Amino acid sequence: MDILTQQLFNGLTIGSVYSLVALGLTLVYGILHIPNFAHGALYMLGAYVTLTSMLLWNMNYWLAIALSVIVVGLLGVLMERLVFNPLKNAPPIHDKIAAIGILLFLEALAQLMWGADYRSMSTPYGEVVNIFGMTVTMQRMLINIGAIVVMVLLYLFLKKTFVGSTIIAMAQNRKGAHLVGINTNKVAMLTFLISGALAAIAASLSSPINLVFPGMGHLVILKAFVIIILGGMGSIPGAIVGGYILGFSESLGATYISNDYKDIIAFVLLIVILSIKPQGLFSREGF
Amino acid sequence: MIRLHRKHYIIFGLVIAAGIFPFLNQNEYWLHILTLSFIWIIAVYGLNLLAGYTGYLSLAHAGFFAIGAYSLGLLTVKTGVNYWAALALSCLITSVIGFLIGLIALRTKEHFFAIYTLCVGYVIYLVIDKWDSLTGGVRGLIGIPAPSNIGPLSFQSSLSQYYLVLFFLLATIFIMYRIVHSLTGRTFIAIRNSEELAKTIGISTMKNKLVVFVLSTFFAGLAGALYASFIRFIGPDIGYTTVIFDLLTYLLVGGIGTMAGPIVGTILIVSVSQSLQFLQDYRMLIFGPLLTLIIIFYPRGIVGLFNEMYMKRRSRKKPRLKKTQTPYTDSEGLQEDRVKEG
Amino acid sequence: MFIETRNLTKQFGGLVAVKNVDFAIEKGKINAIIGPNGAGKSTFFNLVSGSYTPSAGRVMFKGNDITHLPPNKVAKLGVARTFQTTNLFEQATVLDNVIVGHRLRTKSNLFDAVLRTNRYKREEKKCREKAMEVLEFTGLTHITDQLAGSITQEEKKRVAFALALATDPEVVFLDEPAAGINPGETEGLAELMQKMVKKGITVCLIEHKMQMIMKLADKIMVLNYGEKIAEGTSEEIMNNETVIEAYLGGDASA
Numbered sequence: 001m002d003i004l005t006q007q008l009f010n011g012l013t014i015g016s017v018y019s020l021v022a023l024g025l026t027l028v029y030g031i032l033h034i035p036n037f038a039h040g041a042l043y044m045l046g047a048y049v050t051l052t053s054m055l056l057w058n059m060n061y062w063l064a065i066a067l068s069v070i071v072v073g074l075l076g077v078l079m080e081r082l083v084f085n086p087l088k089n090a091p092p093i094h095d096k097i098a099a100i101g102i103l104l105f106l107e108a109l110a111q112l113m114w115g116a117d118y119r120s121m122s123t124p125y126g127e128v129v130n131i132f133g134m135t136v137t138m139q140r141m142l143i144n145i146g147a148i149v150v151m152v153l154l155y156l157f158l159k160k161t162f163v164g165s166t167i168i169a170m171a172q173n174r175k176g177a178h179l180v181g182i183n184t185n186k187v188a189m190l191t192f193l194i195s196g197a198l199a200a201i202a203a204s205l206s207s208p209i210n211l212v213f214p215g216m217g218h219l220v221i222l223k224a225f226v227i228i229i230l231g232g233m234g235s236i237p238g239a240i241v242g243g244y245i246l247g248f249s250e251s252l253g254a255t256y257i258s259n260d261y262k263d264i265i266a267f268v269l270l271i272v273i274l275s276i277k278p279q280g281l282f283s284r285e286g287f
Numbered sequence: 288m289i290r291l292h293r294k295h296y297i298i299f300g301l302v303i304a305a306g307i308f309p310f311l312n313q314n315e316y317w318l319h320i321l322t323l324s325f326i327w328i329i330a331v332y333g334l335n336l337l338a339g340y341t342g343y344l345s346l347a348h349a350g351f352f353a354i355g356a357y358s359l360g361l362l363t364v365k366t367g368v369n370y371w372a373a374l375a376l377s378c379l380i381t382s383v384i385g386f387l388i389g390l391i392a393l394r395t396k397e398h399f400f401a402i403y404t405l406c407v408g409y410v411i412y413l414v415i416d417k418w419d420s421l422t423g424g425v426r427g428l429i430g431i432p433a434p435s436n437i438g439p440l441s442f443q444s445s446l447s448q449y450y451l452v453l454f455f456l457l458a459t460i461f462i463m464y465r466i467v468h469s470l471t472g473r474t475f476i477a478i479r480n481s482e483e484l485a486k487t488i489g490i491s492t493m494k495n496k497l498v499v500f501v502l503s504t505f506f507a508g509l510a511g512a513l514y515a516s517f518i519r520f521i522g523p524d525i526g527y528t529t530v531i532f533d534l535l536t537y538l539l540v541g542g543i544g545t546m547a548g549p550i551v552g553t554i555l556i557v558s559v560s561q562s563l564q565f566l567q568d569y570r571m572l573i574f575g576p577l578l579t580l581i582i583i584f585y586p587r588g589i590v591g592l593f594n595e596m597y598m599k600r601r602s603r604k605k606p607r608l609k610k611t612q613t614p615y616t617d618s619e620g621l622q623e624d625r626v627k628e629g
Numbered sequence: 630m631f632i633e634t635r636n637l638t639k640q641f642g643g644l645v646a647v648k649n650v651d652f653a654i655e656k657g658k659i660n661a662i663i664g665p666n667g668a669g670k671s672t673f674f675n676l677v678s679g680s681y682t683p684s685a686g687r688v689m690f691k692g693n694d695i696t697h698l699p700p701n702k703v704a705k706l707g708v709a710r711t712f713q714t715t716n717l718f719e720q721a722t723v724l725d726n727v728i729v730g731h732r733l734r735t736k737s738n739l740f741d742a743v744l745r746t747n748r749y750k751r752e753e754k755k756c757r758e759k760a761m762e763v764l765e766f767t768g769l770t771h772i773t774d775q776l777a778g779s780i781t782q783e784e785k786k787r788v789a790f791a792l793a794l795a796t797d798p799e800v801v802f803l804d805e806p807a808a809g810i811n812p813g814e815t816e817g818l819a820e821l822m823q824k825m826v827k828k829g830i831t832v833c834l835i836e837h838k839m840q841m842i843m844k845l846a847d848k849i850m851v852l853n854y855g856e857k858i859a860e861g862t863s864e865e866i867m868n869n870e871t872v873i874e875a876y877l878g879g880d881a882s883a
Binding site (some may be wrong): 029033035037083086087090092093094096097098101102103104105106107108109111112116144152218220225226228233260261263264266267268271274275278279 | 338342344392394395396397398399401402403405406407408409410412413417469528532535539568569570572574575576577578579580582583586614
Binding site (some may be wrong): 462465466468470471472473474476477480481484486487488489490491494498502568 | 702705709712716721728733735739741749752775792
């Protein structure tokens with residue numbers, strides 16, 4: 001029983017990270033119908049910017065995260081402007097290849113700047129606390145709470161502000177949004193900004209319990225894709241729920257099935273889903 | 288018709304050049320690089336048939352390459368099967384797995400297909416990496432034999448291996464050329480153009496897509512098997528996603544959906560990387576943006592650009608055609624054309 | 630009966646796009662389906678040509694039930710169709726676009742293609758000849774070698790016709806063939822349809838251009854909100870109260 005609660009808590013932590021990454025991915029997909037393969041690179045850069053700010057400039061953890069959010073968010077905007085906007089009317093295969101090009105570039109860049117070594121990030125929240133009979137580090141608590149705070153803020157932004165509602169409108173109907181006078185270019189940039197920021201937050205929160213290295217985004221982005229297919233491409237609640245589902249299945253799978261193959265769980269899930277429903281669960285194209 | 292003849296001369300010239308290359312250049316190292324390039328080209332042709340001519344971007348092909356390589360490696364090292372039987376079996380195994388994956392994967396489209404195949408590729412990599420007892424895991428598989436003798440023909444030297452790989456490459460190109468320039472090839476292109484329209488003119492899209500998919504995995508498997516017996520050592524990283532991204536770069540730079548693209552792209556990028564050896568780990572600093580820029584500005588790659596220039600020159604010579612039209616009277620030119628569908 | 634629909638119904642979620650439509654397409658005639666925007670005309674087409682599976686009801690073709698056949702099988706039986714927007718492969722020539730249209734009548738496979746067997750050569754020739762034949766029929770011989778991307782809108786429509794005809798159909802479904810072209814060109818297309826009928830090919834079309842339909846069609850069905858509200862000759866339709874009401878009440882696009 002003890003192991004089970006511990007694993008459930010772990011699942012919650014992993015799931016929080018997945019959800020944040022998947023949220024950024026699903027937002028971009030919902031608005032622009034781009035499967036952004038470079039999203040994992042944004043995640044990786046988010047971790048490096050935070051790490052560097054802390055090590056090099058002795059920045060406070062929170063300040064470092066803020067800087068990382070700004071840098072990676074702006075990088076997202078830059079990607080939209082320089083690459084995806086020019087490809088707006090190109091065949092769908094082009095977006096994907098362009099995104100892969102960006103991914104390869106950013107990874108090589110990270111390797112050049114920071115080396116290929118695995119690094120660890122230490123934060124002031126390493127101490128162990130006892131909650132409900134579980135021993136957990138503060139950092140893990142921080143991930144769980146932080147993720148929920150971010151999700152709530154995102155929800156409020158999308159639902160309660162005018163700017164946020166333009167994003168929703170465009171996700172529902174791009175042409176219509178344009179017709180009612182929404183500046184689709186601005187919304188696209190904003191979406192990439194948020195998407196990058198979410199990746200940076202997810203990476204900065206989770207790096208202290210994982211490791212930082214140039215390829216750290218690979219698995220995370222693949223799993224995020226699985227999550228948004230599971231939850232419906234473009235669906236925000238789907239990304240959150242899907243993220244937690246995958247987090248729980250992985251931590252339980254690692255304990256009760258096999259630690260070696262825990263990373264396969266997500267893909268097996270995906271293969272099963274797409275075998276049964278080629279358009280993904282909850283596909284909006286009913287016709 | 289004149290163009291066709293000239294094209295044949297060029298092809299003939301290239302084959303001769305490839306044939307006498309080892310005598311002009313005695314450098315073992317370049318022979319090695321060129322042999323390796325030929326192997327990659329075979330895999331890129333497989334990818335081209337699927338992504339370029341049928342419009343389905345598969346990101347699982349590094350996995351199929353690895354399946355081919357490991358099949359050959361395991362069959363020769365662990366069971367001691369004759370090399371040639373192992374080679375044939377490796378291609379067969381890859382195709383069968385390709386068939387099974389294709390059955391499911393091809394029900395998805397566009398983004399779903401790309402994501403699905405990316406995940407399939409990753410699963411293949413993970414299985415190879417983790418299935419220690421069979422594949423040797425991260426330690427890899429060593430001691431893969433070179434091709435065994437056929438009568439008096441021995442394939443121990445690097446020169447003979449060069450010719451062997453060249454033979455397979457020429458066979459691949461020949462088969463590709465015949466397929467692309469046939470009713471079957473037209474069927475594939477019709478699917479790329481519009482699956483909905485293809486269906487209404489009576490094409491069974493699923494059947495045709497499956498044929499292409501299996502065929503393209505066959506060539507990925509063949510390339511993988513040749514790679515294993517050429518390098519003599521394989522590790523799980525040959526199935527990693529970086530390999531498919533390399534293959535894609537070769538294809539895109541050369542020209543996706545063109546007949547000459549795989550050759551031009553692969554030879555060019557591989558030789559440039561060789562001269563930028565000091566960059567090895569950082570080559571993607573250049574190739575990454577190159578991939579992105581090419582897809583934005585020259586979606587048909589070098590070969591496509593060259594074709595366009597050639598067409599423009601030809602149109603100047605033939606004033607009877609209106610300026611706004613790109614004259615393209617050669618029906619053979621159909622296949623050299625822009626990839627419109629994703 | 631040639632083609633017949635019985636109780637044909639299609640639902641998308643809660644929306645009924647086509648409801649209990651009984652319609653007979655008469656052989657050797659020009660049949661037309663008209664109706665205001667969103668009346669379910671295109672859905673009806675997609676049901677008959679196999680692109681959609683109906684929620685209820687049946688489609689019969691020469692006495693055979695084709696309700697659940699996929700579009701490629703329906704095409705093989707001799708039912709061809711065109712789309713509102715013509716999806717041609719713009720970087721290939723007109724001829725190349727049309728050659729593949731006869732592919733469904735050929736049997737050569739991958740091995741024939743690689744080995745260039747006699748069967749392959751015979752069939753390749755057959756497809757090419759068929760393409761030339763239908764291009765001549767549709768009046769396009771002068772542009773066979775031009776890129777499909779460089780021809781006019783009207784020529785594109787004709788190429789789409791040619792592609793449909795290359796499948797050797799008994800009946801051709803035309804989805805708004807005259808959309809986006811001028812009156813003179815519309816006239817030309819109407820003549821082409823009559824020519825097809827003369828050749829023994831049944832025509833069934835959806836059209837917004839009322840004048841053209843009234844002059845051209847032998848039999849008309851009017852759909853409104855997915856239901857058949859009238860059927861008959863152009864004269865009968867023009868004097869039908871329900872039809873007039875539907876058109877004046879809805880957004881008349883005639």
